[in-house]
Amino acid sequence: MSQIIRDIELPDGRRVPVLGQGTWFMGEKASRRSDEVKALRHGLALGMTLIDTAEMYADGGAEEIVGEAIRGQRDTAFLVGKVLPSNASRTGVVRACEGSLRRLGTDRIDLYLLHWRGGVPFEDTLEGFERLRRAGKIRAFGVSNLDVDDLEEWVSRPGGSDLATNQVLYNLSRRGIEFDLLPWCRKRRLPVMAYSPIEQGRILDDGTLGLVARRHGVSPAQVALAWVLRQPGVIAIPKAVGLDHVSQNRDAASLDLTEDDLSDLDRAFPPPGRRVRLEML
Numbered sequence: 001m002s003q004i005i006r007d008i009e010l011p012d013g014r015r016v017p018v019l020g021q022g023t024w025f026m027g028e029k030a031s032r033r034s035d036e037v038k039a040l041r042h043g044l045a046l047g048m049t050l051i052d053t054a055e056m057y058a059d060g061g062a063e064e065i066v067g068e069a070i071r072g073q074r075d076t077a078f079l080v081g082k083v084l085p086s087n088a089s090r091t092g093v094v095r096a097c098e099g100s101l102r103r104l105g106t107d108r109i110d111l112y113l114l115h116w117r118g119g120v121p122f123e124d125t126l127e128g129f130e131r132l133r134r135a136g137k138i139r140a141f142g143v144s145n146l147d148v149d150d151l152e153e154w155v156s157r158p159g160g161s162d163l164a165t166n167q168v169l170y171n172l173s174r175r176g177i178e179f180d181l182l183p184w185c186r187k188r189r190l191p192v193m194a195y196s197p198i199e200q201g202r203i204l205d206d207g208t209l210g211l212v213a214r215r216h217g218v219s220p221a222q223v224a225l226a227w228v229l230r231q232p233g234v235i236a237i238p239k240a241v242g243l244d245h246v247s248q249n250r251d252a253a254s255l256d257l258t259e260d261d262l263s264d265l266d267r268a269f270p271p272p273g274r275r276v277r278l279e280m281l
Contacts, residue, residue: 005047005253008191008235010111010164012140016078018229019253020050021246022195022239027061032241033068039241040069044076046250052167052193052237054082054115055100063103074106080193080237081109082144082167085118092120093128097137111164112138116145116280123157130159140164144193147278148184163190169279170194170234172224172269173203176276186233196281197228197236208268212261222248226255227265 005017021043026036040051051070053062063081070077081104087096097112112132114125129141143154144167154160166185170177170192177192185192198221203209209220216223228236229252240246257265 005250006229008233010140010191011162011189012164014078014110014139016050016235017047017253018235019048019225019249020052020078020080020193020235020237021048022237023051023053023062023066024057024195024239025062026053026239026241027058027063027065033065035241036065037069039243039246040066042243042246043240043250044069044073046247048246048250049076050078050080050235050237052080052082052195053104054084055087055096056082056084056115060099060103063100067103067105071105078110079104079106079108080111080113080167081138082113082115084115085120088114088118088120088125088128090124090128090131093125094131094137097132101137108137108139110139111142112140113142113144113165113167114146117150122154122160126157126159142166144168144195145278145280148180151181151184165191165193165235167193167195167237169196169281170228171197171199171203172209172227172265173199174279175269176272176279179272179275181278182231182233189233191233191235193235193237194228195237197238198224200281203269206268208264212257212264215261216255218251218255219248222252222255223257223261223265225249225252226257227262229253230257230262 007015132138142165
């Protein structure tokens with residue numbers, strides 16, 4: 001398999017790998033800390049340099065794990081952080097980001113996202129994001145869990161069109177974004193970041209997924225991940241703790257699914273025939 005992970009260009013011209021690392025549920029147990037740090041470092045060494053985290057994850061505990069993992073190699077990593085909607089006011093977003101920076105042990109976040117839509121007006125969040133960017137505390141900003149109508153509203157606000165990504169739930173069993181959201185983003189050359197790309201393991205017992213996996217001599221999880229990655233303009237951020245699991249995720253980026261594979265998976269997990277409201281986990 002190839003030793004280079006395909007990359008994708010962000011709107012500001014920076015390039016990131018299409019396969020990154022997620023940290024949801026990390027930092028929750030001290031007994032797992034060492035393994036979590038080792039997993040992230042292993043992923044960095046394999047080229048999975050994009051690491052996604054959030055202040056919400058373990059109340060900042062995941063950010064501390066990331067901070068330890070990138071210590072001494074900050075410039076290797078591309079950090080994606082997320083602010084809670086309750087902290088997304090003009091001044092609240094600045095305080096939240098500064099807290100994340102302390103836990104991460106860095107002076108900047110490469111891409112900072114609104115975690116989901118809350119009660120704070122978009123223009124207030126955008127003003128806070130701009131303040132952070134001018135101060136050099138973030139390099140770019142984006143959103144998460146926004147549907148097409150929310151995105152339309154976001155980009156209509158001053159500065160809102162300067163958007164780097166929309167991070168959403170996307171996997172074989174959650175294909176609703178293919179009907180309208182994914183085309184909307186592609187038209188604007190806006191990368192989509194897919195979280196829970198294997199549905200937290202719930203789809204891995206599917207018979208068709210197993211059949212395709214056997215054809216290639218890989219695991220069902222690798223097939224599910226390769227299926228997400230085959231979409232143009234999509235970045236996947238699976239979480240893994242075991243070193244073998246990290247390596248398997250990396251190898252999935254080099255797995256080429258055939259037309260027969262894709263047809264079989266379409267029958268087992270049909271694409272949407274109508275608009276589906278964006279799902280969240």
